[in-house]
Amino acid sequence: MRIIICGFGVVGQSLVKLFESRSDELYTKYGFKPRVVAVFDSKGSAVEDAGLNLKKLNDIKKQFGTVKNYSKSKNTMNGIDILKNVDADVLIETTASNYKDAEPGMSHITMAMKKGMHVVSVNKGPLALAFPSLMELAIYNQVMFKFSGTVGGGTPILDYAKNSLKGERITSFSGILNGTTNYILTNMGTGVSYKDALKDAQTKGYVEADESLDLDGLDAAAKLVILANWIMGMKVTMPDIDCTGIRKVTSEDIKKASKKNCAIKLIASCDEKLTVSPKEISKDDPLCVNGTLNAIAFTSEHSGTQTIIGKGAGGIETASSILRDLLDIRQEIGKN
């Protein structure tokens, strides 16, 4: 399988490591042989039609902070150039999520689809702003579009709801979809002020460069858009979400909740309305998880409420989601 990776941060590098360390097993068990033919990061590219040397690729990235130095010629092609000129089966889109215009991810994905490439995205921006139309574009071009890593990191929340609950009607769901705000609120629950809890989360590297994505609930809202489209068949985008972040949650609010055996969590929910906002939930509710954990509770018509809890982020975890998507694509291609 010929693969182009756009964006080469922690997730991309973890994926390449997975390809390397598990290559024998992936081939014997799944008939899957990834050949990474091009990688693009913000400073340049590495391209090799016969497949890049994965160990060298990660070494170069670590040494120079960019894959540009992979070849002596210091390739400066950007993502679009690569997608135009390099032949591949799958685009893996891992550039940073942005909820203004979703670029450059949006252009990468649409260009790849138009060229007949399957797409795996862990970039939430394009999905949050244009899920319904991207889905149509994929269908029109008869390509597969996968995005397991966008919600729950390595925890296969989307697949669970779509496949494991097949034959069942999910009537509503709600969840803690952003680990950073959960970490801050959990710490506030132990008496730490909002300011100090935020600073602590920043020190630990949990907060996005644009802190608004976490604190104003945009990351949770983007995930809610993806869940609502994929699982509930809604056709919605970011503006459809009623979104409030955690900036106004006070220690006082949390103390008050605690007296009722409740905690305040940033809850994304889908019932009659789509909302993201801080809510009191019982500490006995399985949904009430602490630290950076994510959790989501699906309520279905016949099987009751089911809660899934896991780490919602992390390079290697998200890379394992991408790998699952690639194996799905491999399997589908194999059928033809």
Add this chain to the structure above:
Amino acid sequence: MRIIICGFGVVGQSLVKLFESRSDELYTKYGFKPRVVAVFDSKGSAVEDAGLNLKKLNDIKKQFGTVKNYSKSKNTMNGIDILKNVDADVLIETTASNYKDAEPGMSHITMAMKKGMHVVSVNKGPLALAFPSLMELAIYNQVMFKFSGTVGGGTPILDYAKNSLKGERITSFSGILNGTTNYILTNMGTGVSYKDALKDAQTKGYVEADESLDLDGLDAAAKLVILANWIMGMKVTMPDIDCTGIRKVTSEDIKKASKKNCAIKLIASCDEKLTVSPKEISKDDPLCVNGTLNAIAFTSEHSGTQTIIGKGAGGIETASSILRDLLDIRQEIGKN
């Protein structure tokens, strides 16, 4: 799809209700049209080659306590007679689990497989005592063997671990797999004595007729056998489980645990060893759920630990698991 149902308790009746209430949707969405050609309960049978009238079937069962009265002739064929004489595609085995010889379920399942029928079992007995050989028999006879409802009731735990975590290596797991003992231990945590907690659970109908199945951990051990075989590829049966029930847990133990912010739960775990026994776990652990809830935490190589929580039993919930298995079979058959 021609179906024989062996055993017709709450689960069987719930399934028939599901078939009835969702028949249009099941046909249009999945091309699935169940035709129940024979049903057997402990007192007799109902057989109709063109398919039984499902409403009448449930009405008769409710009125007479047996399906024998479905036809005037009062059919007294037992499960084996039916399997010998009635032609069908799938056996749904729902007779009571028994861990001594697994009968009559074991004979039903082996007979059906030898006749080339696919099998869906929610009866744990045959799987607990002979999982490896039943799997071989299914493969030898080229039939599908499904048992989603045996673990987690309506919560698709087996499917999650097998399919949603595809491409991932599960290294260990542990869980609360029996709702009855969880209910008793939870109540003991509020100061109720073992004796009173047990009585309360019995009054609510949570305890099996043979209380040993719950209290001595046999039910949890049977589920552990199924998980270990299916998910970890082990070839084990009941005698391989080191099993201790909850009879010796005292209020004193629970108080002591509580001082360390822990609860005592009956934990089934698979790491180097396969054990079922009461263990202290932190109340902050996502696994620490209360009441009759079940929970299981899978630890995988790359995606960290993921916990699934849901109702572990219930007629309609387990019936919805059977339905998912049938839809899987329908889909597989459709491929040929």
